[in-house]
Amino acid sequence: MTEKLLEIDDLSVDYETARGDLKALRNITFDVNKSEIVGIVGESGCGKSTLISAILRLIAPNTRFRSGEVRFKGEDLLTASERKIRDLRGDDISIVFQDPMQTHNPVISIGQQMVDIQHRSKANKAEKRATAAKMLGAVGIPDPEARLSQFPHEFSGGMRQRIAIAMALMSEPDLLIADEPTTALDATLEVQIIERLKDLQRDFGCAILFISHHLGVIAELCDRVVVMYAGAVVESGTVREIFHHPKHPYTRRLIECDPGHIKERARVLPTIPGEVPDLANLPTGCIFRDRCDQAFERCAEVPPLTRLSDGQNAACWLNHAEEPA
Amino acid sequence: MSPILEVKDLETSYGHVNVLAGVSFSVEQGETYAMVGESGSGKTTVIRAIAGLAPAQAGSVKFDGQEIRGMSEKNLRPLRKDIAMMFQDPTGSLSPRLTIRNLITEPYKIQGMKDRDLDAEAKRLLELVNLPSHFANRYPYQLSGGQARRVGVARALALEPKLILADEPTAGPDVSVQGELLNLLNDLRERLGLSMVIITHNLNVVRHVSDRMGILYLGRLVEEGTTEAIFEAPRHPYTNCLLSANPEPDPDARLERIALKGEPPSLIKRPSGCEFRDRCPVASDICTQVPSLEVTDGHAVRCLTPLHL
Ligand SMILES: Nc1ncnc2c1ncn2[C@@H]1O[C@H](COP(=O)(O)OP(=O)(O)OP(=O)(O)O)[C@@H](O)[C@H]1O
Ligand SMILES: Nc1ncnc2c1ncn2[C@@H]1O[C@H](COP(=O)(O)OP(=O)(O)O)[C@@H](O)[C@H]1O
Ligand code: SF4
Ligand code: SF4
Ligand SMILES: [Mg+2]
Ligand SMILES: [Mg+2]
Numbered sequence: 001m002t003e004k005l006l007e008i009d010d011l012s013v014d015y016e017t018a019r020g021d022l023k024a025l026r027n028i029t030f031d032v033n034k035s036e037i038v039g040i041v042g043e044s045g046c047g048k049s050t051l052i053s054a055i056l057r058l059i060a061p062n063t064r065f066r067s068g069e070v071r072f073k074g075e076d077l078l079t080a081s082e083r084k085i086r087d088l089r090g091d092d093i094s095i096v097f098q099d100p101m102q103t104h105n106p107v108i109s110i111g112q113q114m115v116d117i118q119h120r121s122k123a124n125k126a127e128k129r130a131t132a133a134k135m136l137g138a139v140g141i142p143d144p145e146a147r148l149s150q151f152p153h154e155f156s157g158g159m160r161q162r163i164a165i166a167m168a169l170m171s172e173p174d175l176l177i178a179d180e181p182t183t184a185l186d187a188t189l190e191v192q193i194i195e196r197l198k199d200l201q202r203d204f205g206c207a208i209l210f211i212s213h214h215l216g217v218i219a220e221l222c223d224r225v226v227v228m229y230a231g232a233v234v235e236s237g238t239v240r241e242i243f244h245h246p247k248h249p250y251t252r253r254l255i256e257c258d259p260g261h262i263k264e265r266a267r268v269l270p271t272i273p274g275e276v277p278d279l280a281n282l283p284t285g286c287i288f289r290d291r292c293d294q295a296f297e298r299c300a301e302v303p304p305l306t307r308l309s310d311g312q313n314a315a316c317w318l319n320h321a322e323e324p325a
Numbered sequence: 326m327s328p329i330l331e332v333k334d335l336e337t338s339y340g341h342v343n344v345l346a347g348v349s350f351s352v353e354q355g356e357t358y359a360m361v362g363e364s365g366s367g368k369t370t371v372i373r374a375i376a377g378l379a380p381a382q383a384g385s386v387k388f389d390g391q392e393i394r395g396m397s398e399k400n401l402r403p404l405r406k407d408i409a410m411m412f413q414d415p416t417g418s419l420s421p422r423l424t425i426r427n428l429i430t431e432p433y434k435i436q437g438m439k440d441r442d443l444d445a446e447a448k449r450l451l452e453l454v455n456l457p458s459h460f461a462n463r464y465p466y467q468l469s470g471g472q473a474r475r476v477g478v479a480r481a482l483a484l485e486p487k488l489i490l491a492d493e494p495t496a497g498p499d500v501s502v503q504g505e506l507l508n509l510l511n512d513l514r515e516r517l518g519l520s521m522v523i524i525t526h527n528l529n530v531v532r533h534v535s536d537r538m539g540i541l542y543l544g545r546l547v548e549e550g551t552t553e554a555i556f557e558a559p560r561h562p563y564t565n566c567l568l569s570a571n572p573e574p575d576p577d578a579r580l581e582r583i584a585l586k587g588e589p590p591s592l593i594k595r596p597s598g599c600e601f602r603d604r605c606p607v608a609s610d611i612c613t614q615v616p617s618l619e620v621t622d623g624h625a626v627r628c629l630t631p632l633h634l
Contacts, residue, residue, distance in 0.1 A: 158364025186526045187570035216572030257501045259529035260574045269504035
């Protein structure tokens with residue numbers, strides 16, 4: 001029986017700006033089941049970071065929620081009390097931010113920060129420091145004990161990223177949200193972190209919402225994938241279907257662009273020509289129409305995200321070809 | 326022709342910790358050199374030390390034939406026009422209080438180039454990196470990670486540098502923007518004869534943009550050669566592990582990974598003998614000796630029993 005842990009239901013979020021409302025998320029709908037690893041991919045600026053900050057209400061001051069619910073274990077987080085959210089954060093739900101400097105206070109030593117986040121534990125200070133050192137070791141930081149007294153700027157970029165992961169794992173959360181957590185890591189460490197996350201899922205039944213541009217990592221780690229484009233979900237489904245039988249032209253192009261597929265040195269790498277639409281001034285019709293090489297008349301209308309016969313979801317009229325318009 | 330950048334026996338220590346233990350490499354005019362290696366191996370420190378932003382207690386750094394290690398900030402300033410840096414943390418490196426227009430044209434001000442039309446330059450630079458011109462009025466917090474990255478490139482290009490030192494230029498953007506950035510860098514290199522040192526963990530990027538590459542381990546180069554030769558037949562066991570780890574964009578791919586044992590060793594107490602010995606899948610008794618960097622056919626390796634040789 002699949003049990004829903006996180007349900008994102010018709011979520012729309014705007015940013016108020018001098019140029020008018022920027023429609024950063026529009027009618028986002030997808031679920032994360034218990035113990036499931038869900039990947040989110042999509043072009044920069046498509047709203048991935050906005051989405052995860054909205055889930056935990058860690059939002060910029062100009063953020064406006066326009067519609068929808070974010071339910072965690074059945075309870076709506078958007079209307080929950082501030083206190084409830086604070087209790088969930090760092091306990092049931094942990095988060096690893098895209099920019100690790102956002103996580104670390106620059107003037108407090110890493111050891112102190114790792115002790116501080118164990119404030120719910122009954123252990124004494126020495127035990128907490130030992131736990132902190134153990135976690136640093138587990139994410140591959142050499143000399144963990146000696147390193148505890150150092151400050152964030154004394155670590156390399158990849159080390160800061162790993163420390164952020166170690167801190168997120170300390171509470172053994174039910175849901176781990178990670179925003180591009182492996183971009184600053186070399187391939188061997190990246191694989192080590194992937195293995196660590198898989199352990200977490202297997203041993204503690206932790207669900208993971210994993211944002212990454214590295215399609216290789218998504219393919220290796222995730223059960224299901226959500227593809228976003230310009231603030232909307234354009235496709236979602238199992239990792240195999242997404243990589244082998246993409247149902248949306250954007251997904252197909254994204255996969256074709258991955259230099260991981262191209263083994264010979266290429267002078268010019270494939271890209272998706274054109275630009276992402278201006279979210280403060282949305283075009284009519286399908287959001288991908290300007291850049292789509294398969295657009296036809298019907299695309300002047302917005303295609304709904306529809307569940308297809310094989311269980312995949314896609315927002316593209318090509319999948320409706322049989323029906324009368 | 327003499328190389329645009331020549332680094333010899335560069336050493337950096339923080340306190341007693343020897344982060345760079347003698348790094349030597351050179352970059353020819355118009356060449357792209359990729360520096361890869363484990364997190365914490367000293368890549369960022371290498372380029373910061375070249376640019377005079379990290380200490381360099383010993384060794385030599387020659388730019389265009391001129392020794393620049395240990396140069397005072399005053400003497401370095403004119404050279405800052407020729408050497409551009411792109412930093413690792415995408416948003417962190419952009420000052421939050423400046424608009425994008427002011428950020429990307431700041432180099433003109435720092436260099437005292439008062440005659441420039443800053444609005445026109447901002448427009449030109451944004452266009453160069455494929456950002457709409459209305460972004461000029463935005464602030465860094467209003468950018469996505471990839472957009473911030475492109476702003477960083479625009480800023481680096483402002484003064485038409487001869488050498489770009491780029492730390493993870495493609496971390497952040499999605500694959501399509503990544504491709505765009507790499508095409509842009511390739512194009513700039515061809516048009517302007519730009520030379521580049523690129524630090525990246527993305528092996529797919531290395532394969533497509535770099536001519537030569539160096540692999541750093543514990544603050545020392547363990548392998549160096551043409552990118553093609555190294556991908557074809559890596560000689561150092563660490564390189565072999567690294568290349569085999571690269572995740573494939575296919576959920577059904579069966580990867581034959583060569584596992585890397587243990588943790589990165591301590592810089593405080595460097596291992597004896599070959600410093601990769603504790604983790605090396607093919608270590609043998611002779612590895613208690615210290616290997617030196619040996620060059621065969623223009624391909625250098627620091628291993629007593631190199632692979633594929
Ligand atoms: N300002 C500093 N003070 C003390 N130690 C430092 C400082 N900067 C870097 N180090 C140390 O030097 C070593 C190399 O760091 P560096 O940033 O060069 O690594 P890197 O190869 O760029 O790693 P990454 O891939 O994770 O960015 C690390 O052990 C780091 O902790
Ligand atoms: N506080 C903000 N005010 C205005 N626009 C913002 C703000 N934060 C992000 N944006 C814009 O919202 C869009 C989505 O950004 P983001 O969620 O960071 O994208 P991603 O994480 O997918 O790269 C982008 O167009 C970005 O420029
Ligand atoms: S609906 Fe039309 S424009 Fe949109 S992705 Fe499908 S074919 Fe392309
Ligand atoms: S010298 Fe020995 S331990 Fe070092 S890399 Fe070569 S085989 Fe491995
Ligand atoms: Mg983001
Ligand atoms: Mg670095």
